[in-house]
Every structure is written in structure tokens, then in C-alpha cells.
Amino acid sequence: MQRIGVFVCWCGSNIAGTVDVQAVSEALKSEPGVVFSANYQYMCSQAGQNMIIEAVKKHKLTGIVVCSCSPRMHEATFRKTAAAAGLNPYMVEIANIREQCSWVHKDMATGTEKAIILGKAAIAKVNLNTPLTPGESPVTKRALVIGGGIAGIQTALDIADAGFEVDIVEKKPTIGGKMAQLDKTFPTLDCAACILTPKMVDVAQNDKIRIFSYSEVTEVKGFVGNFDVKIKKKARFVNESLCTGCGACTEKCPMKKVPNEFNLGMDNRRAIYIPFAQAVPKVATIDPDYCNMLKNGKCGVCAKVCTAGAIDYTQKDEFIEEKYGAIVVATGFNPISMDKFDEFAYNQSKDVITSLEFERLTNAAGPTAGKLLRPSDGKHPHTIVxxxxxxxxxxxxxxxxKEYCSKICCMYTAKHAMLTxxxxxxxxxxxxxxxxRTPGKSFDEFYRRAVEEYGVHYIKGMVGKVSPEGDKLKVQAxxxxxxxxxxIDADLVVLAAAIEPDKSARPLATMLTASMDTNDFFTEAHPKLRPVESPTAGVFLSGTCQGPKDIPETVSQASAAAAKVIGLLAKDKLTGNPCIASSDELMCNGCSSCERVCAYGAITYVDKEFRMPDRTTAIRRVAQVNPAVCQGCGACTVACPSGAMDLRGFASNQIIAEVDAICK
Amino acid sequence: MNKANENLREEIIRMSGVNPKKCMRCGKCSATCPAFDEMEYHPHQFVNMVESGDIEPLLNSDSLYKCLSCFACIERCPRSVEPAKLVEAVRLSVIRRQGENHLTANDIPALIDDEMPQQAIVSAFRKYTK
Incomplete structure (x- = not known):
């Protein structure tokens, strides 16, 4: 039999205003197992906690019920108090008589009655509580960053700065991401390349960071602190360690008409290419869709001109397996396709472009060497919409x-208009x-400057139709x-296309068992208080994979994610949550129901030898819960048809006892 | 909003199936409207005026008969508000009153010319009479 102490909190007038706390502590005194009951103005205060510690010692308490606010608020506090008094922290139960009682009732009699019932339920549960001890698991002190844009770069640099090893996996031949394609950055108008490329070089030179460029994550197993990741290093047909990035091959390759994706198809590159001058790693890559040597076995010019002997037409995809303690997702965004927006004539006229294409048109390293010229005829546009x-x-x-606001368009459009x-x-x-929408530091001032100092015509309204006529674009708005x-007879129309998460995000989320919203943005563990963590332990979010954001916000989040990763990797061992599922092997019938419902991949099946009553042995398939992965959601306990699965700390008999106490 | 206006608004909303509260005031309907210059009240004003219960001026406006029912506004509205359906509902609430047909058989001969397809006359009857 437990010896339970009940502590009723007034929470100032928050509880005591609607609940007769004296009546509650009196009524709960006679409940089975209760040997002490008291009330106090603020249980969470130092004095309140001391009162609990003294009561535990004086009355030899084995269990504690605190009738107070939500367990989300102070459960951790009172568990620490119990530990300080020498009790197992999991012998504490909270009856929420604030959020679920005093705050929702106006009438003192009703509030008091409900508080007593909630208290009885908690007492019934404590009577069945057993001491729980959290398990421990080791931590691999290396982080994986998926995506090498500014988000991934910043996260990797910060983690490496703290002394931990980091690998960046980037699917493109170079890191840099979308920021490398931009011209200037708002609101200070620094040149994007000038502030980004030094960071890219820092990454390349940091001996704690490895870059797997032209690579993709193909498999993720394991759990927080112990991820096993398989990375596919796609064949680039160039030996990375030999290539010096001299670019001789990219000048001599006869295959000249390959659309250049870095300039969004507005000019051409060769079949062997280095995406841009400051690429990291500065290594050539052969595009197998266009290379004549790879397709027909005829050519081989690049191999002939390469003095380093780096060209290797026989290179194959390579798979790397590595262990990581933490994974950061930084998969970024893309502008949406304009195919469905026929009214803007994007597919009919070369002079209707997206804002990212406009960035390339004004970028000194872009297809027009920074001169703003119409893609159709190379003339200078005089009217731009x-x-x-x-x-x-x-x-x-x-x-x-998309339903959401893409957040960055107002500012980059003001920038484009102003710079033009x-x-x-x-x-x-x-x-x-x-x-x-310009809610950022110096943002609205920037937009006002575009209007007041630069004479940009801002018109409240929408464009309804764009029709190409001759060399003009007729804009009806x-x-x-x-x-x-x-x-308006325009020469150039620029569309601020919405942004969406990169297409690789969803399959990656499935691999990581990380949750996403309906727009394929990764979901954070808490929208306000845990914004850089995925609900899946050990997975962190950096940049636009979590929601639209600009560069300053992306960098802040990237560093925040790094801080969380460093906090994780700094630990030698992880303490788990002991309130997890466990399977009674003698009752488990191996049906796999629990495995199917487990959102975290925490349940595996093993074949185990059992001694049967007749002294023979039999091999049976039984469920095993990985305590480091289980989040204690309880889905498996509901799915289990044989009643073998139960949740420690929230066992079926404890829940039933609570319900019985309420219904009595 | 007085009771009469509120009733009228509810009726228009019910008839059209349009929820004017979804409008985000972007004006794409009026930007796209081919009859814009003919209209006293433009598509975006229809949405706004119905929402605020200011429907009386719409009932008496010639704009009701200037809408071509081309549905360009419906097609392009980013918020699925469907302004043309509102115009139609307001028009019907006028036409359905006794003696308020906008077109009678006697009006036809004067309007007819060699190039007018018969289908246009039929659809005009559908649109402008009970």
C-alpha cells in the first residue's frame, strides 16, 4: 500500500478564486492510501516545495499528488522536488485543477466538486505507480546536414566551430543553393556572392566538415544519437581528388547546347561543366544526359585536354555508410511552376519571367553579364511590370x-524595382x-524608399491578363x-512566383519519420517554443524546409539548429523518457499490429527461444521496443490485440483506475 | 446594416453560393473583366458591396446587364470567390420581380441583325427574363 501525500495549490487566486482549496484537501484526506493532505498558496514556490520535502520525510510518503496547474507547466518541477526528497520522480502525479477546472468554471461549488474528482483520479493512479528509471544510450559525435544552401552552410559551420565533425550532403555539384544565384540581398543590398562565397570557402577549408556534393541520402536507420545513414555519391565521371577546377574541359567540350540550370535555362553550358566560378568543390561534372562519350562512346575531348588526368568515364555511383548523432534538414525551396498560370503568358513569351530569372538577368555572372536585357531580343526594356x-x-x-504567403516576394520585388x-x-x-508585407528590420523603410526616392509606381491591384502582341506585352490590370x-504596354513582365519546399523533402521526411504539413514543409516540435526541432528526436530543421523565410531568418534558424545539435552531441549519453511502451513477450503473438502503427519505427520483431510447459523449447516471433526511439505515444498499446503491449507510467490498469475514480 | 439589407444580403449569398468573406481584395476579377469599361460597378465592387449589405445601388444599376458571363473572374480568382455568380444572383433577384424582365419578345426585332447567331438570342432570354 502506498503512503500518499496530497498537496493542493491555490495558485494565488487562479485556483482558490473558483475552487474551495480547503474543502478539496479535506475531502481527499480520506481517499485510500492518503496519509497526509494540505494546501498552500503557491506549491511551486521554494516554500511550497520545502513543504513537500518535509512531508515526505515526516510521514514516510511513497507517492505524491499535487493538485495544481497543467503537468506541462510544473510536472518537471515537482518531479525534481520528489527526487530531492529521496522519492522516485515518477511517483508524482499532477491533478490539473487550474486549466481543466478553475479557469473553465465560474461557480465555486461546481469547481470544487470537479477538483475533488480530479484529485481522486490522480490518487487512484499513484496507488498503482511503480518507480521508473530512464534508460541511457550513447551518442555518435558527428552531425549530418542535408542540403548545402546558406542554411546548411551556416549550420555546418556553427557545429564545426564547436568542435564536432559535420558532413554536408548536397544533391547539386556545388554547395551554395539559391543564395548563390541571387544578385543583391535586401535590405542592405550587399552582393549575395560577396557574402556567401567566403562562407562556402570556410566550409571547404574546415577540417571538421566533409562535403558530399552531387550526393543524396538514400536510407536512414537508427534513432537519436545513433543514426545509420546511407549516402549515394552520384557518378560525376571526374575524379574529385585529381580535378583542379582549371576549366579547360568546360571550354573544349563540343557539346555546347545544354540548358544551363544555374541560369535557369536562359543560356547554355557544356556537357562537362562547373556550375559557377566560385563553386565549392570546384570540380567539373559530366552531365550523362548530354555527354557524347557516355552516350555513344564517341568524343573523349575532355579526357584529352585534362592535364590532371581526372576524367573517368567508367566512374560508378558510390554508396557511403556513416553513423551520425544528429541530422539537420536544410533542403530549401524552389519557385513553383508557372505552367498553370496561363493568364500571365509565361509559356508564350520569353519576356515574361520569374523573379529568380530576373535575379540572373541582373547578376554580373548571369547570361547577360548583369545588363538588364529582354530575353527575346536582347533589347533594353523601358517598361517593366x-x-x-x-x-x-x-x-x-x-x-x-499555395495557401500561404511566400513571405520573401514583397521585399525582393521592392529590391528589383529599386535597383532597376x-x-x-x-x-x-x-x-x-x-x-x-514588410515586417522586418529596416524592411518597410526600404520599400518606402523604392516608392519615394526611386519613383517606383506601386499600384494596389492585380494583373488579370498578359497578352503578347508584336514585341510588346499588353498588361491588363x-x-x-x-x-x-x-x-500597360510592357517590355518585360516579372512574376513573383510562390515558393514551395524542394521535391526531395517528402521522400526524405519518410526516411526520417519526420512529420510534414499539407504543403510539405517540415513541422516543428512546437511552433513557438521548439521551432528548430522536428518532433522526431535527433532531427533538426534549418531554413526554408520548415516554412518560407528570408536570408536573415534562415541564418538565425540555421545557427539555432546548430546550437540544438551541439547540445545533443555534447552529451556522452542520452537519458530517455522512461514512460515508453514495453511488450510482455509471453503474451505477444507476433502479429505486427504494433509495428504497423508505430510512427517512429521503434518496434522490431525478433525470433526468441521460449521454454514451453512440457519442457520443450519453441521459437516464437515477439515484438521488441527500442527504448531510445519510443516516444511513448501509446498507439501500439491500442493496436495490440493480445494486450501484450503496455505503456510504462500510463499502464492500462492505471488509466482504468483513474476512470473508475472519476465515475464512482 | 439594417434588417432589410441584411435579408437581401443573405438571399444573394444563398442564391449564389458565394462567400464574399473569402475575398482578399486583390482586384484580379476587375483586372481580368472584358466588360470593365461598360460597368458602373465593377466585379470587385460587387463582392465588396454585397458583403457590406450595400446592395440597393447594384439592383438599380445597368452593370447587371453588362456582365458578359464569360466567367473570366471565376477562372482567375485566387480565392475561389466567383464574382460572376454574385452578379448573376443580384440580377436574378431583380428579374424575378413582377414586370422586371429585362428583355421581351417585342424587343427582339429591333436588336436583330444578320450576323447575330440565334443562340445569342436564346441565351439572352435565359439571362434577362424569368
Whole structure:
């Protein structure tokens, strides 16, 4: 029989205002197992906690019930108190008489009655509580960062800075991501390459960081602290350790008409290529879809011109298996396809472009060497129309577009408009907006400058139709503040396309058993208080894979994710949550129901030898729970048809005892 | 909003099946409307005026008969608001009153010319009469 102490908290007037705390502590005194009952103004205060410790010693208590606020608030506090008093922390139960009682009732009599019932339920449970001890597992002191954009780069640098090894897996031939494609960055207008490429070089030179470029994660097993990851290093047909990045091969390759993805197809590259001058690693890659040697066995020019002898047409995909303690997802974003937005004539005219294409058109390393020229005829555009919210903020019933605000478009459009007016004052620039959303440091000032100092025409309204006529683009739009329909003859139309998570994110989420929202953004463990962690232990989120964000926010989150990873890797052992599932092997019938419902992949099956009553032995298939992976959700205990699966600390008989106490 | 306006608004919303609260005021409907210049009240104003119960001016406006029912606004509205359906509901609430047919058989001969397809006359009857 337990010796239980009951402690009823007033929470100032939060509880005592609606619940007669004296009556509650009196009523609970006579419950089975209760040997002490008291109430106090603030149980969570030092004095309140001392009161518990003294009571444990004086009355030789074996269990504690605290009638107070939500266990989310102070369960940890009172468990520590119990430990300080020499009790097992899991002998503490909280009856939530604040959020679930005093705050939702106005009437003192009702509130008091319910508080007593909730207290009885907690007492019934403590009577069946057993001491629990959390398990321990070791930590592999190496982190994996998936994605080598600015998010992945910053996370990797910060983790390496703390002295831990980091591997970056990047699917493209170079790290750098979307930021490497940008021209200037708002609101300070620093050149993106000037601030990014030094970081890329830092990554390359850091002896704690390894870069697996042109590689993808293909398999993830294990759990927090102990992930086993398989990485596919795609064949680039160039020996990375021999290639010096001199670029001779990329000049001599006869295959000249390959669309250059780095410039979004606005110019061509060769079949052997280095994506851009500051690429890291600066190593050539052969595109097997276009290389004549790989396709037909004819050519071999690159091998002839390569003085380092780095070309290897026989290279095969290579698989690397590595152990990691933590995984950071930094898979980034892409602009959505404009195929469904026929009204803007994106597929009909080369002069209707997306904002990312505009970045390349104004970038000194872009297809026009930084001169703003129309893709169709290479002429300087004199009237430019920017359209915001293309595919953002759409209704869920609409067949195209995304429901969310893409967040970055207002600012980059203001930047594009401002820079155009700055460089080409003879250009008329129109921006059609629904709302201008600029809530960031120096952001609204930046937008106002575009309007007031640079004379950008901001028009509240949307473009309805773009029709190419001759060498003009007829833009039909509404000007809502003047209640007019406008017809503008434009030379260039720039669409601020919504952004969406990279397509590789969903299969990766499945591998990691990390949860995603309906838009394929990774879900954070708590939207406010745990914004850089996935609900899956050991998986962290960095950058736009979690939601639209600009560079400053991405870098902040990247460093935050790194801090969380460092906190994890700094531990030699991980203490688990003891409230996890366990299977009674004698009752388990090996049906796999639990394995199927487990969202965390915590359950495996083993063949085990059992002694039968007749002294023979038999091999039976039974479930085993990996205590380091189990999150204690309890789905398996519900699915188990034989009643073999139970949750420690929330066992079926404990829950039933609580229900009985409430219904009595 | 007075009771009469509120009733009228509820009726229009019920008839059209449109929820004007979904509108985010982007004006793409009016940007896309080919009859914009003919209209006194434009598609985005229809949505806004119905939502605020300011329907009386719409009932008396010629704009009701200027909408081509081309549904470009429905097709392009990012919020699935369907402004043309609202215009139609307001028009029907006028036409359904006694003696309020916008087109009678006697009006036809004067309107007819050699190039007008018969289908246009049929659909005009559907659109403008009970």
C-alpha cells in the first residue's frame, strides 16, 4: 500500500478564486492510501516545495499528488522536488485543477466538486505507480546536414566551430543553393556572392566538415544519437581528388547546347561543366544526359585536354555508410511552376519571367553579364511590370497556387524595382500588389524608399491578363484605389512566383519519420517554443524546409539548429523518457499490429527461444521496443490485440483506475 | 446594416453560393473583366458591396446587364470567390420581380441583325427574363 501525500495549490487566486482549496484537501484526506493532505498558496514556490520535502520525510510518503496547474507547466518541477526528497520522480502525479477546472468554471461549488474528482483520479493512479528509471544510450559525435544552401552552410559551420565533425550532403555539384544565384540581398543590398562565397570557402577549408556534393541520402536507420545513414555519391565521371577546377574541359567540350540550370535555362553550358566560378568543390561534372562519350562512346575531348588526368568515364555511383548523432534538414525551396498560370503568358513569351530569372538577368555572372536585357531580343526594356503574389495566398479550393504567403516576394520585388530605377532611370517600373508585407528590420523603410526616392509606381491591384502582341506585352490590370482598369504596354513582365519546399523533402521526411504539413514543409516540435526541432528526436530543421523565410531568418534558424545539435552531441549519453511502451513477450503473438502503427519505427520483431510447459523449447516471433526511439505515444498499446503491449507510467490498469475514480 | 439589407444580403449569398468573406481584395476579377469599361460597378465592387449589405445601388444599376458571363473572374480568382455568380444572383433577384424582365419578345426585332447567331438570342432570354 502506498503512503500518499496530497498537496493542493491555490495558485494565488487562479485556483482558490473558483475552487474551495480547503474543502478539496479535506475531502481527499480520506481517499485510500492518503496519509497526509494540505494546501498552500503557491506549491511551486521554494516554500511550497520545502513543504513537500518535509512531508515526505515526516510521514514516510511513497507517492505524491499535487493538485495544481497543467503537468506541462510544473510536472518537471515537482518531479525534481520528489527526487530531492529521496522519492522516485515518477511517483508524482499532477491533478490539473487550474486549466481543466478553475479557469473553465465560474461557480465555486461546481469547481470544487470537479477538483475533488480530479484529485481522486490522480490518487487512484499513484496507488498503482511503480518507480521508473530512464534508460541511457550513447551518442555518435558527428552531425549530418542535408542540403548545402546558406542554411546548411551556416549550420555546418556553427557545429564545426564547436568542435564536432559535420558532413554536408548536397544533391547539386556545388554547395551554395539559391543564395548563390541571387544578385543583391535586401535590405542592405550587399552582393549575395560577396557574402556567401567566403562562407562556402570556410566550409571547404574546415577540417571538421566533409562535403558530399552531387550526393543524396538514400536510407536512414537508427534513432537519436545513433543514426545509420546511407549516402549515394552520384557518378560525376571526374575524379574529385585529381580535378583542379582549371576549366579547360568546360571550354573544349563540343557539346555546347545544354540548358544551363544555374541560369535557369536562359543560356547554355557544356556537357562537362562547373556550375559557377566560385563553386565549392570546384570540380567539373559530366552531365550523362548530354555527354557524347557516355552516350555513344564517341568524343573523349575532355579526357584529352585534362592535364590532371581526372576524367573517368567508367566512374560508378558510390554508396557511403556513416553513423551520425544528429541530422539537420536544410533542403530549401524552389519557385513553383508557372505552367498553370496561363493568364500571365509565361509559356508564350520569353519576356515574361520569374523573379529568380530576373535575379540572373541582373547578376554580373548571369547570361547577360548583369545588363538588364529582354530575353527575346536582347533589347533594353523601358517598361517593366512586376506582379506580386503569383500563386501565393490562394484559396485551398483553387486548382493552382499555395495557401500561404511566400513571405520573401514583397521585399525582393521592392529590391528589383529599386535597383532597376537606380541603374536605368529611363525605365518605368510598375509593381502590382495586394498588400505590401514588410515586417522586418529596416524592411518597410526600404520599400518606402523604392516608392519615394526611386519613383517606383506601386499600384494596389492585380494583373488579370498578359497578352503578347508584336514585341510588346499588353498588361491588363486593376488599379483598385482609382477604381480603374489599366492597360500597360510592357517590355518585360516579372512574376513573383510562390515558393514551395524542394521535391526531395517528402521522400526524405519518410526516411526520417519526420512529420510534414499539407504543403510539405517540415513541422516543428512546437511552433513557438521548439521551432528548430522536428518532433522526431535527433532531427533538426534549418531554413526554408520548415516554412518560407528570408536570408536573415534562415541564418538565425540555421545557427539555432546548430546550437540544438551541439547540445545533443555534447552529451556522452542520452537519458530517455522512461514512460515508453514495453511488450510482455509471453503474451505477444507476433502479429505486427504494433509495428504497423508505430510512427517512429521503434518496434522490431525478433525470433526468441521460449521454454514451453512440457519442457520443450519453441521459437516464437515477439515484438521488441527500442527504448531510445519510443516516444511513448501509446498507439501500439491500442493496436495490440493480445494486450501484450503496455505503456510504462500510463499502464492500462492505471488509466482504468483513474476512470473508475472519476465515475464512482 | 439594417434588417432589410441584411435579408437581401443573405438571399444573394444563398442564391449564389458565394462567400464574399473569402475575398482578399486583390482586384484580379476587375483586372481580368472584358466588360470593365461598360460597368458602373465593377466585379470587385460587387463582392465588396454585397458583403457590406450595400446592395440597393447594384439592383438599380445597368452593370447587371453588362456582365458578359464569360466567367473570366471565376477562372482567375485566387480565392475561389466567383464574382460572376454574385452578379448573376443580384440580377436574378431583380428579374424575378413582377414586370422586371429585362428583355421581351417585342424587343427582339429591333436588336436583330444578320450576323447575330440565334443562340445569342436564346441565351439572352435565359439571362434577362424569368
Amino acid at each position: 512586376f506582379v506580386q503574389c503569383v500563386g501565393s495566398r490562394c484559396d485551398s479550393c483553387a486548382e493552382k497556387g 530605377r537606380d541603374k536605368y532611370p529611363d525605365t518605368d517600373v510598375y509593381v502590382f500588389y495586394i498588400d505590401v 486593376s488599379d483598385l484605389l482609382n477604381n480603374k482598369q489599366l492597360h
